[in-house]
Amino acid sequence: MNGSDLELRDLRYFVAVAEELNFKRAAERLGITQPPLSRAIQTLERRLGVALLIRTTRRAELTDAGRTLLRESRHVLDAAEAAVRRTTRAAQTAGELVVAVKPGGHAGLLKDIVAAYEAVPGAVPVRMALGGWGEQSAMLRAGHADVALVRDLFDTRGLDHEVVVAEPRLAVLRRDHPLAGADVLTRRQLLHLPVPYWPGASPRLARYRAALDLLPGAEEAPRGPRAADLVQLLEIVAMGECVAFLSASTAGQYPHADLVHVPVVDISPSVVSVAWPQEARSRAVAEFVAAALRVAARETGRGEARGDTTRGDAHGDTPPGDAPW
Amino acid sequence: MNGSDLELRDLRYFVAVAEELNFKRAAERLGITQPPLSRAIQTLERRLGVALLIRTTRRAELTDAGRTLLRESRHVLDAAEAAVRRTTRAAQTAGELVVAVKPGGHAGLLKDIVAAYEAVPGAVPVRMALGGWGEQSAMLRAGHADVALVRDLFDTRGLDHEVVVAEPRLAVLRRDHPLAGADVLTRRQLLHLPVPYWPGASPRLARYRAALDLLPGAEEAPRGPRAADLVQLLEIVAMGECVAFLSASTAGQYPHADLVHVPVVDISPSVVSVAWPQEARSRAVAEFVAAALRVAARETGRGEARGDTTRGDAHGDTPPGDAPW
DNA sequence: CTCACTTACGTGACGCGTAAGAATC
DNA sequence: GATTCTTACGCGTCACGTAAGTGAG
Numbered sequence A, B: 001m002n003g004s005d006l007e008l009r010d011l012r013y014f015v016a017v018a019e020e021l022n023f024k025r026a027a028e029r030l031g032i033t034q035p036p037l038s039r040a041i042q043t044l045e046r047r048l049g050v051a052l053l054i055r056t057t058r059r060a061e062l063t064d065a066g067r068t069l070l071r072e073s074r075h076v077l078d079a080a081e082a083a084v085r086r087t088t089r090a091a092q093t094a095g096e097l098v099v100a101v102k103p104g105g106h107a108g109l110l111k112d113i114v115a116a117y118e119a120v121p122g123a124v125p126v127r128m129a130l131g132g133w134g135e136q137s138a139m140l141r142a143g144h145a146d147v148a149l150v151r152d153l154f155d156t157r158g159l160d161h162e163v164v165v166a167e168p169r170l171a172v173l174r175r176d177h178p179l180a181g182a183d184v185l186t187r188r189q190l191l192h193l194p195v196p197y198w199p200g201a202s203p204r205l206a207r208y209r210a211a212l213d214l215l216p217g218a219e220e221a222p223r224g225p226r227a228a229d230l231v232q233l234l235e236i237v238a239m240g241e242c243v244a245f246l247s248a249s250t251a252g253q254y255p256h257a258d259l260v261h262v263p264v265v266d267i268s269p270s271v272v273s274v275a276w277p278q279e280a281r282s283r284a285v286a287e288f289v290a291a292a293l294r295v296a297a298r299e300t301g302r303g304e305a306r307g308d309t310t311r312g313d314a315h316g317d318t319p320p321g322d323a324p325w
Numbered sequence C: 001c002t003c004a005c006t007t008a009c010g011t012g013a014c015g016c017g018t019a020a021g022a023a024t025c
Numbered sequence D: 001g002a003t004t005c006t007t008a009c010g011c012g013t014c015a016c017g018t019a020a021g022t023g024a025g
Helices: A008-020 A023-030 A034-048 A064-092 A110-118 A135-142 A203-209 A230-239 A248-253 A283-301 B008-020 B023-030 B034-048 B064-092 B110-118 B135-142 B203-209 B230-239 B248-253 B283-301
Strands: A053-055 A060-062 A097-101 A126-130 A147-151 A159-167 A169-174 A244-247 A259-263 A270-277 B053-055 B060-062 B097-101 B126-130 B147-151 B159-167 B169-174 B244-247 B259-263 B270-277
Touching: A008 A023, A008 A034, A008 A064, A023 A034, A034 B064, A060 A064, A064 A135, A064 B034, A064 B064, A097 A110, A097 A135, A097 A283, A110 A126, A110 A283, A135 A147, A135 A159, A135 A270, A147 A283, A159 A283, A169 A230, A169 A248, A230 A244, A230 A259, A244 A248, A244 A270, A270 A283, B008 B023, B008 B034, B008 B064, B023 B034, B060 B064, B064 B135, B097 B110, B097 B135, B097 B283, B110 B126, B110 B283, B135 B147, B135 B159, B135 B270, B147 B283, B159 B283, B169 B230, B169 B248, B230 B244, B230 B259, B244 B248, B270 B283
Parallel strands: A097 A126, A097 A147, B097 B126, B097 B147
Antiparallel strands: A053 A060, A147 A270, A159 A270, A169 A244, A169 A259, B053 B060, B147 B270, B159 B270, B169 B244, B169 B259
16 A cells, blocks of 8 residues: 555544544544444555554444554644645735734844845735644644744754744842842752742753753652743742743843842743744745844844843754754 | 535546546546546636636646645655555554664664663563665655665655754765865865765755855756665776765765775764654654664763764653754 | 444445547647 | 547445444453
8 A cells, every 4th residue: 555545534534433432423523424434444454554543342442553544644734734724814814924923922033034035026915813822833734834933942853943042031039039149050959849830841841941840850859830820920930939931031120029030040941942844935024034133143143131141043945844054 | 615625536637637647548547537537626726716726728827826736746645545544554464563674774773773772661562663764764754664864864754853963064075186185075066076865866856965056156066876775886086087076974884995985074063863753653753763862872971973963952751743942 | 321433335426448539840 | 629627427436324243341
């Protein structure tokens, strides 16, 4: 089987069954009856020459091959949906550049970057697409946006990116906290403090991004409460025995009488990147990325942003997806 | 249209038409007659609500949306083929790890890496898949291999990777060349010399990878002849007014009486990476990558490989596709 | 016995092929 | 007028639904 008679229907059916592990419920979800679904999966297995599920009449279970196909099928189906979306968008919004951003997550660079891009000859109109934490990369993958400005890009699957700025990450502590008086702190000193996390992220992820999980002994570290947004996160820190980690620019945007910011010497910087789908080949995206890197170089050049913002390697004329020169 | 009635058949048909720009030839290629193909494309356009081609009865031309769909369709179809291949391979070769390598392209690390991986408890048998220049990444994307050891990974689309070693890249010159006596060279001094290229690569790419194209004035630079393999490349340099660029380890493997190696101070290093499909989540792949980074750390640690090989940032316990800490 | 999956069978829709029509060079 | 794409029409296949069968709890 060379895959030339495989159809998306087969994959949609298989995903439903693999997720439900139950043919009846899967069939309901697909809006068909069980028998055709059974037959479809059987045919698929026969064509692939592979057992995908071990079925007892009572319950179904995925084989290794089945788990592989589930993961791959989701990828293919996502790619197909993105294909449709990008195609329709290419026709409807020809000559428009959609930029996915999170409000306030861009170290104040967005305005300058957009201005720099719009100054380029032949620039197309820019439209902003706002989204919550972590939604920007999903918007790129799904074909809802052409390019994104994101802080701390985490899952780069399917995306290319360039670092725009790396800012120091500060520990945010209650003013009367024992550690609040220090000039600088180390990760180790903060290891015992809970870190609040945010919707869509796990406590593990919050600590991981704060680089605390990478330290030995982090297993016994406490997990923090959940914060709905940034203001709430600051309130949580202001109330109790928590620490939060914010980029210098974000911390500066939200001053709070009860809180102090202390640099952490050995923590990873907070990185703002431009990102775009790996298969993107449009002139507008390339020029927006170039504009972002120019702005970043300019900002760094004039010693801006509290003096220790560092620029990403702005090899402006290398094509996307390139070796790191 | 949410894409839920799109099928791979539609994409296969569209790709054929978009590539041939001729319904008759496309139909022949697909093994059907023209009328169904015309209807299929029409239906597709109607469902997407988008014009994909502007047809005169004499010739067809792609619209912007059509170009987008062509690119996206290839991606979806490749993903579907890879899905089939990975699924069948998961069943047939359960518990086997296929490593794609180019003979001699790995700075001599392959044996150590494989040994380090096989020493891990629970390691599965390793199989080597040899391929020519640049084929390794294609093998990963197509699902023929699980992991690859590649030099100068260029197109990272769909792949994650970690740098194993970065070696200095040397200029290879004929012994009696005027520049051959220098202790070190700069890219600028070599700009006027042609660079031979290899099958599957363009002269542009050869120069680009030598970082010569990044210099101002590179447009007027001469293009070199084509070399079928490494030995032939060295012969070309030994014969004429050419320069080639090799990593220190590769150059050391192929000594040649008429050639000398001169370090180039401002050239990019030659980078050996481990790469794997971004969606890979298998334990074997993760452990192979970890083993590679351990070996790299060990090699660097004992000051091996001519003393200036540098290790990639081996953050061994971060998950794939992570922020660059 | 019940419930879930499979096998059997009839029907309808969809896609293919042949044939005829329209438009460009 | 030749060539290429489109429209028209008949047919076969394939996937669906209903109904009956099988096996595990």
